[in-house]
Amino acid sequence: MSPHSNDTFEKYSKLIIDYARKNYDKMFRQAGGYLKYKFIVPGSTYSNVLWDWDSWLTNIALRELDGIDDISEYERGCILNFLEYVGEDGRMPIFITPERLISEFETEEDMNTHKPCIAQHALFVCENSGDFGWLRDKFPKLEKFMSFYDNNCKHESGLYFWLDDFAIGVDNDPCTFYRPKKSSGSIYLNCLIYREKLALAKLAKGLGYEGKCKIYENDAEALKNAIQENCWDERDGFYYSVDFNLLPVDKSKVLHEGAPRHWNCLIQRIDVWSGFMSMWADIATKEQADRMVKEHYLNERTFNAPYGVRTLSKLEKMYSLAKTGNPSCWLGPIWGISNYMTFRGLVNYGYVNEAKNLAQKTITLLGKDIEQNGVMHEYYHPDTGEGINNPGFQNWNYLSINMINLVKTL
Numbered sequence: 001m002s003p004h005s006n007d008t009f010e011k012y013s014k015l016i017i018d019y020a021r022k023n024y025d026k027m028f029r030q031a032g033g034y035l036k037y038k039f040i041v042p043g044s045t046y047s048n049v050l051w052d053w054d055s056w057l058t059n060i061a062l063r064e065l066d067g068i069d070d071i072s073e074y075e076r077g078c079i080l081n082f083l084e085y086v087g088e089d090g091r092m093p094i095f096i097t098p099e100r101l102i103s104e105f106e107t108e109e110d111m112n113t114h115k116p117c118i119a120q121h122a123l124f125v126c127e128n129s130g131d132f133g134w135l136r137d138k139f140p141k142l143e144k145f146m147s148f149y150d151n152n153c154k155h156e157s158g159l160y161f162w163l164d165d166f167a168i169g170v171d172n173d174p175c176t177f178y179r180p181k182k183s184s185g186s187i188y189l190n191c192l193i194y195r196e197k198l199a200l201a202k203l204a205k206g207l208g209y210e211g212k213c214k215i216y217e218n219d220a221e222a223l224k225n226a227i228q229e230n231c232w233d234e235r236d237g238f239y240y241s242v243d244f245n246l247l248p249v250d251k252s253k254v255l256h257e258g259a260p261r262h263w264n265c266l267i268q269r270i271d272v273w274s275g276f277m278s279m280w281a282d283i284a285t286k287e288q289a290d291r292m293v294k295e296h297y298l299n300e301r302t303f304n305a306p307y308g309v310r311t312l313s314k315l316e317k318m319y320s321l322a323k324t325g326n327p328s329c330w331l332g333p334i335w336g337i338s339n340y341m342t343f344r345g346l347v348n349y350g351y352v353n354e355a356k357n358l359a360q361k362t363i364t365l366l367g368k369d370i371e372q373n374g375v376m377h378e379y380y381h382p383d384t385g386e387g388i389n390n391p392g393f394q395n396w397n398y399l400s401i402n403m404i405n406l407v408k409t410l
Contacts, residue, residue, distance in 0.1 A: 008360075008364055008367075009359075009360050009363055009364070011367065012363045012364055012366070012367020012368065012370075012371075013363055013367070013404045015367045015370050015371060016363065016366055016367055016370065016398075016400055016401065016404070017065070017401060017404070019370050019376075020065055020394075020398050020401060021065065021067065021068065023043075023394060024062060024065060024068060024394070024398070025068075025069070026043060026394070027040050027041050027042065027043050027058065027394055027395075028040060028041075028071075028074055029041055029048060029050075031077070032098045033097070033098030033099055034085075034096055034097065034098055034099070034100065034101045035050060035077075035081050035096055035097075035098050036080070036081060036084055037073070037076070037077030037078075037080045037081050038073045038074045038077040039055065039074060039077045039078050039081055040055050040058050040059060040062075040071075040074050040075070040077075040078055041054075041055075042054045042058065042393065042394065042395035042396075043392060043393055043394035043395055045325075045390055045392075046395075048097060048098060049095050049096070049097050050078060050081055050082075050095060050096045050097075051094070051095045052082070052094055052095065052114045052115045052117060052118070053115045053117045053169055054395055054396065055078040055121065056078075056117045056118070056120060056121035056124070057337060057395070057396040057399060058394075058395050058396060058398065059071075059075045059078065059121065059124065059125070060124060060399065060402065061395075061396060061397075061398035061399045061400075061401060061402060062075075062398060063124075063128060064398070064399075064401040064402045064405055065398070065401055072125075072129065075125050076125060076134065078121065079118060079121055079122050079125065079135075079138075080138070081096055082096070082114060082118055083118075083138050083141045083142070085101060086141045086144055086145055089148055089151070089152075090113075090144040090145045090146070090147045090148030090149075090151070091113045091114075091145075091148055092113055092114035092118070092145050092148075093113075093114060094112065094113065094114050094115070094167045095167075110163045110164060110181050110182065111163060111164055111166055112162055112163050112164055112166050112167055112168065113145075113148055113149075113163075114145065115168075115169055115189075115192060116146070116149060116189070116192045116193045116196040117192055117195075117196065118142065118145065118196075119142050119145075119146070119196050119199040119200045119203060120195055120196055120199040122135055122138075122142065122199070122203060123199040123202050123203055126203065126206060127202075132203070132206040132207050135203065135207070136207055139203065139204075139207060139209075142200065142203070143200070143212075146196065146197070146200060149193060153182075155185060155244055155264070155265070156264055157185070157226055157230050157242075157244075157264045157265050158222060158223060158225070158226030158230075159185040159190055159223075159226050159227065159230055159231070159242065159265070160185070160189055160190055160193050160223075161182050161183065161184055161185050161186070161189070161244055162176050162182075162184045162186055162189060163181060163182060164181045164182075165177045165178060165179060165184075168186070168188075168189070169188070170188055170272075170274060170311070170330045171326075171327030171328045171329075171330055172324075172327040172328070172329065172330055172331060173186070173188065173241075173272055173274070173330055174270055174272070174312070174316075174318045174331070175187075175240075175241035175268050175270055175272060176241070177327070179245070180245050182244065183243060183244050183245035184241060184243070184244070185230070185231070185241055185242035185243070185244055185265055186241045186274070187227070187231050187239050187240060187241045187242075187272075187274050187275055187277060187278065188241070188272075188274035188277055190223065190226075190227050190231065191227070191274070191277040191278060191280065191281040191283060192277075192281075193223060194220055194223050194224055194227065194281050194283060195281050197216050197217075197219045197220035197223060198216070198217070198220045200212075200216040201213045201214075201215075201216035201217045201220065204216060224283050227239070227278070227283050228283065228285075230242055230265055230267075231267075231278070232278075232284075232288060233267050233269065236269060236295075237288070237291030237292060237295045237296070238271070238275050238291075238292055238295070238296055239275040239276075239277075239278040239283075239284065239288075239292070240267050240268050240269055240270065240272075240275060241268045241270070241272065241274075242265040242266060242267055242268060243265060243266045243267075243268050244264075244265050246261070246264070246265070246266070249261060270312075270316060270318075271296070271302055271303070271312065271313030271315070271316055272311070272312055272313075273303065273309050273310065273311045273312070273338045273342065274338075275292070275296070276292065276296075276297065276309070276341065276342040276345050277341055277345070278292075278345075279292065279342075279344075279345025279346065279348055279349055280341045280342070280344050280345040280348065282348055284349070286349065289345075289349040289351075290349075293346070293349075293351055293354060297309070297342070297346075297354065298354070301314060301315060302314060302315055305334065305382035305383060306361065306382065306383055306385070307334050307361050307362075307364070307365040307380060307381075307382055307383070307384075307385045308334040308338070308339040308342075308358060308361045308362055308365065308382065309334065309338050309339055309342045309358070310332050310333075310334065310382045311330045311331065311332055311333060311334070311335060311338050312330065312331045312332045314332065316331075318331055319331055319332045320332055321333055321381055321382070321388065323388050323389045324389070325389060325390070328378065328379065328389070329379065329388070329389070330379075332382060333379040333380055333381065333382065333388055334365065334379060334380040334381070334382045334385075335378075335379045335380075336362065336366065336376075336395075336396050336397040336399060336400065337396040337399065339358060339361070339362045339365075340362070340396065340399040340400070340402070340403065342358065343355055343358045343359060343362070343403055346358065347406065347410070352410045355407070355410065356407055356410060358403075359400075359403040359404070359406075359407045362400050362403055363400055363403065363404060364385070365380055365385050366397055366400050368385055369385075369387055373387065373391065375391045375392045375393075376391075376392075376393055376394065376397045377389060377390055377391050377393055378390035378393040378395075
């Protein structure tokens, strides 16, 4: 059989679904210690830790799996555990263990907080169950959390920045990793915040707060405009992160006074997969998406690999397939989540054949791993499909089931 034939797709789809049904319950944990509610873990070495965007995306994945036990307590528990620990300034833990609420890394000033995805997680649970009421008393905490980003991470351009490079999710993205504090206007971060604002609007509407709904819709639209204005590069036809590490405008400076800068950020022309998140988030225009697909997604010299989307273009000098943890390697390896988000972006803009092809690559990648090794890995070699690190990882790899189900409708 061809590596990506329909027969191969069906074979590995069944293998992934069967594997998920046998192993999904290994990610469930009972309440205890700082974790007051049942919760979901990524699996493997993350054995007893509740993580921010991991729990959200794992929840989405598990809801695609038919015939499993009721997981409602666990999915709500992920959200409620985090909302237990919203500080007065809106800061929320990135992760929680039964023994420890705040890691030794989160005690410094200007450290990152929980990624902007908890409202999106809450909305998913509410819409899936048809019940918004359980969240009513907690909604102010979601708003306070969003205010942390508005008050501490918002740039004059209207974009948002990371406070530092700790636990950004895409760990060693060179647009943020080892860069000065508050300097990275990450396209990944801004796409997440855009979707978080929209999620808050929908939650507010579901709870009957029409005025708040409009406020968050307006916030989202303003951010979308800022992303389009500052992160789109017409020259390259791609969405990039931007650099805020600029000297302040001082008109008293003799060498500057005649023509002070009129720009408030600089494009970082580093080809990172998260540029495709502008399609996942429905920020790119149709014309922009067309250029991104033709000039970047389909380019085998940069992103397009036999097993999916390289997380960093193969032409970048930082490209690496090293086996690393803390930080994990996002400098080229294939990750299930980057394949999935790019896939959803392709679907959003009507690139059906490209979406189907990426789904086939992803299903083959994960199915072969299960077939040959009995487990899935956290990330993979883009050319050979070999698992690079962390065997036993489950987490968002199960989003492949979402891809399987969606492909059937295309």
